[in-house]
Amino acid sequence: MRALTFEPGRPGMLEVEEVPDPEPGPGELLVQGLALGVCGTDRELADGEYGWAPPGRSRMIIGHESLGRVLQVPDGSAFSPGDLVVGVVRRPDPEPCGACARGEFDMCRNGRYTERGIKEIDGYAAERWTVEAGYAVRLDPSLESVGMLVEPTSVVAKAWEHIERIGSRAWFEPRTVLVTGAGPIGLLAALLGRQRGLEVHVLDRTAGGAKPALVADLGATYHVGSSLDAFANAKPDIIIEGTGVGQLVMESMTCTSAAGIVCLAGLAAGGRTHRLDVSEINRDIVLENDAIFGTVNANLRHFRDAATALAQADRTWLERLITRRVPLSQAKDAFVHHPGDVKVILDLTT
Template sequence: MRAITVEPGKPSSGRLEDIPEPPSAHGSVLVKTLAVGVCGTDVEIVSGGYGWAPPGKARLVIGHESLGEVLEAPPGSGLDRGDWVVGIVRRPDPVPCASCAVGEWDMCRNGRYTERGIKEIDGYASERYRIEPEFAVVVDKKLGERGVLLEPASVVAKAWDQIERIGARTTWKPRSALVTGAGPIGLLAALLGVERGLEVRVLDRVTEGPKPGLVRDLGATYHASSVREAGAGVDVVIECTGVGRLIYDAMQIVAPVGLVCLAGVSSGGRTLPVDVQGLNREMVLENTVVFGTVNANRRHYEAAAASLARADQGWLDRLLTRRVPLDRWAEALVRKPADVKPVIAFA
C-alpha cells in the first residue's frame, strides 16, 4: 500500500512509497484512509525540524488529522464495518503518569507519551492503518470529508473545556471572547465560542481572501487591527498564533477576572522587552488567569464531533480550501495565500 513517509530530522526526505500492510499487532480495527488534513506540524516534520520515527525504524508515516472508513472491527468493539472514524493522535506513556492512567494523556506529566504521525508511531497518511478501538472516534457520515476537521476541532474543544473548568472558580460567566489568528484552530475556536452564545471577535492580519467572510458568516466580527483595538475588555482570549507581542497584549487587555488561553506554539528565539512587574500587578489585582493548552483526549474528540455535527455544513466546507490527490501530496504542504485547511484525498 502507499504511504507518505519522511526521515525525521532530514529536510526534503518526504516521499510517497509502498510499505507493508499494517500488522494486526497495531490494532484490531482495520481502517481505509479517506482523507488526511495538513497543518503546520506536518510542514515542520517534512522540512526536518520535528518528528521521531518509531523505535528501530528510520522513517515515519506522517499524518495526524485523519478521516477513514472501518474495513474490519471485532465484535464488542463498538465499531462496525462502514463506520467513518477519526483516529486519536496521542497515546499514553507505557508506565502511565497519573493523568495518562485515567485517559487524560493530553495532560501527560512526564512527556513519555507517543503520537501517531509525529512521535514514535506511524501516522494515518497510508492507504490503510490499524488502530485500537478505544482510539477510534465515530463521526456522523453527513459530515463527509468535513470530518477531517475533527482533530483540530478537538484541540479547541479542550481549550473551551479548560476555560469553563477554570471559569467555575466564580459565579460570573464570560460573555465575550477574542480569538487571535484566523487559521483552522482560530476559526474553529470562534465556531465553538459562537455555539456557546458568546460575542466573538477574531483578529488576523489579512483583509482579503476567505477568512473575513468566514468570520462574519459565523456571526462573529472580524478585525485586522491590533489586540488592543479588537479585544479591549473581552472576558476570554484564545491566542492561536504564538506571537509574543499578541500574547503580552492579550494579558493586558482582558477584562478583570478574565482568562487568557494560549493555544499557539511559539517558534522561540525572539525576545520582547516587557514590564513584568507591571503585568504581574495587573494580573494579581484583577484575578487574571493565563494558561496553556495542547492536544486533546477522547472526551474532547467526542465533544468536537458533536459541535461539527451542529455546525453549518456549508461553512465547514469553506474551511477545506484545497483538495490534493495523494500522488501530488507535496503540493498540500506548500502554503497558498487563500489556504485555510488543505486536505490530501486518498479516496
C-alpha cells in the same frame, strides 16, 4: 499500499512510497484512509525540525488529522464496517504517570507518551491504517467531507473545556471572546464560541481572502490588525491566543476584563525579542484575578466533543474552511503554502 513517509530530523525526505498493508492486531480496526488534514506541525516534521521514528526504523508514516472508513472490526466490537471514524493522536506512556493512568494523556507529566505520525508510531497518511478500537471515534455520516477537522477541533474543544473549568472558580457568565489568528484553530475556536452563544471577535492580519467572510458568516466580527489596541477599552472576558506571536501574547495578558481568562494555544518560531514590564503585567493579573494558561493536544473525550460540535455546525461553512484538496500522488504540494490557504487536505483515495 501507498503512504506518505518521512525521515524525522532530516528535511526534504517526504515521499509517497509503497509500504506493506497493515495487519490489525487484537482489538484493532482496519480502516480505509479517506483524507488527512495537513497542519503546521506536519510542515515542521517534513522540514526536519523534530519527530521520532518508531524504534528500529529511520522512516515513518506522517499524519495525525485522520479520516477513514472501517473495513474490518474485531469480534464484539461496537464499530461496524462502513463506519466513518477518526483516530486519536496521543497514547499514554507505557508506565503511566498519574494523568495518563486516568485517561488524561494530553496532560502527561513525564513526556513518555507517543503520538501517531509524530512520535514513535506511524501516522494516518496511508490508504489503509489500523487503530485500537478504544482510540477510535465514530462520526456522524454527514461529516464525510469534513471529518478530518475533528482533530484540530479537539484541540479547541479542550481549550474551551479548560476555560469553563477555570471560570467555575467563581461567578462566570462571559459575554465576549477574542480569538487572535484566523487559521483553522482560530476559526474553529470562534465556531465553538458562537455555539456557546458568545459575542465573538477574531483578529488577523489578513484583510482579503476567505477569512473575513468565514468569520462574518458565523455571526462574529472580523478585525484586521497586528495588535490589541482596538480592545483596550472594550475588554473581552476571554482571549484565545492562537498565533504564538510575542506581542499578542503579552498584550493578551493585560487586555481582558476583570477575572478574565487567557488561553495560549499558539506556537510561533523564536526570533524577535520583546521588551516588557513584568511588574506591570504581574500587577494587572493579580489585582484583577486574571488567569492565563497554555494548552496543547487532546484526549478521547475532546475528540468526542469535537465530533459533536462539528455535527451541529453548518456543513457548508465547514467545507469552506477547506481551501485545497490535494491528491496523495501530489502530496508534497500540500506542504507548500499557497496564497489564500486556510485548510489543506490530502485526498488519500487519489
